[in-house]
Amino acid sequence: MNQAPRARLAAVAVQLPSRYRTMTETRARIAASGGAYVPPPGLLEDLTGVRGVHLRDDGVQASDLAAAAARKALKAAGTGIGDVDLLLFAATSHDLLEPATAHIVAAKLGVRCPVFDVKNACNSMLNAMETACAFIAVRRYRTVLIACGETLTETTRWRLPDHEALLRAMPGYTVSDAGAALLLTAGPSGEGDPGVLSMSFGGDPTAWNACTVSGGGSMHGRSLDDEHTTLRLNGSLLSDALDLLPLTLAPHPDLEPIRASAFVALHQISLPQFHDTARKLRLPLARCMATVADHGNCGAASLPLQLAKAQEAERMEPGDLVGMIGLASGTSAGLVLLRW
Numbered sequence: 001m002n003q004a005p006r007a008r009l010a011a012v013a014v015q016l017p018s019r020y021r022t023m024t025e026t027r028a029r030i031a032a033s034g035g036a037y038v039p040p041p042g043l044l045e046d047l048t049g050v051r052g053v054h055l056r057d058d059g060v061q062a063s064d065l066a067a068a069a070a071r072k073a074l075k076a077a078g079t080g081i082g083d084v085d086l087l088l089f090a091a092t093s094h095d096l097l098e099p100a101t102a103h104i105v106a107a108k109l110g111v112r113c114p115v116f117d118v119k120n121a122c123n124s125m126l127n128a129m130e131t132a133c134a135f136i137a138v139r140r141y142r143t144v145l146i147a148c149g150e151t152l153t154e155t156t157r158w159r160l161p162d163h164e165a166l167l168r169a170m171p172g173y174t175v176s177d178a179g180a181a182l183l184l185t186a187g188p189s190g191e192g193d194p195g196v197l198s199m200s201f202g203g204d205p206t207a208w209n210a211c212t213v214s215g216g217g218s219m220h221g222r223s224l225d226d227e228h229t230t231l232r233l234n235g236s237l238l239s240d241a242l243d244l245l246p247l248t249l250a251p252h253p254d255l256e257p258i259r260a261s262a263f264v265a266l267h268q269i270s271l272p273q274f275h276d277t278a279r280k281l282r283l284p285l286a287r288c289m290a291t292v293a294d295h296g297n298c299g300a301a302s303l304p305l306q307l308a309k310a311q312e313a314e315r316m317e318p319g320d321l322v323g324m325i326g327l328a329s330g331t332s333a334g335l336v337l338l339r340w
Contacts, residue, residue, distance in 0.1 A: 049271020
């Protein structure tokens, strides 16, 4: 019997809005909001290690960022729009509650194939890869386009009553707007052939309340309360479930080949978190890239951003092993090993 085809990463692309907000500008907006508390100058930079975040232009939607990145990926791979068999939209953000944002992306690209959304917070892209790999392995689809559009800056909290509210809203000051795309195609699955070699996922669903944007769903559908419409940490500020999540991955056998990879993409929400997670997982920092300092937390676009930046810097060559480590609220974790 013929071997099942292997999903190969044919192209990766990102779309970063040109507008940029520094942490100094963020502090100024907090001050202008009229809230009772304003952080001291330099505190946001000291706590997060982030210099600024990307901002979409007025009227730009998550689907626009996703479609722009998708066009770049298709062009890089030399793939026509008619060759795409399946389109997945995978992001924390969305255009509307109904319909799936994948339909809007498809309309903007002119795609006439099956489409649907994959949503699992910052691990949305990794779970979309898992879905694409499964479809390709059983020969249901041959070319799968995964598009991501994040408009996360809309979850930033501006009016602060006190210092604790700042700390609970802290993830919202590091998030960026961004688009990303991965193009996966079917290829041979021999020992030295490129493509996705392994994937592992896990997590702790009992910690779903650790980090939330709770408005817009059945719990707080029409609420305009800042506690519901902005990104918020709900657990202990000293030892949150998201801080403990990397420890569940440390003994995982699939982590060993990732540690030895030529490049490792690791989800990043702040510079201290990046260094802390790399230490807990015993990752070689020289083979990682701290994109969060300049680009902020790009949500589900974070890992594709790091792959694209590493590719630009020629830090990966054909045949190299590349690791991807996803961490997300919910909570969930994912490990991906691929041959470039």
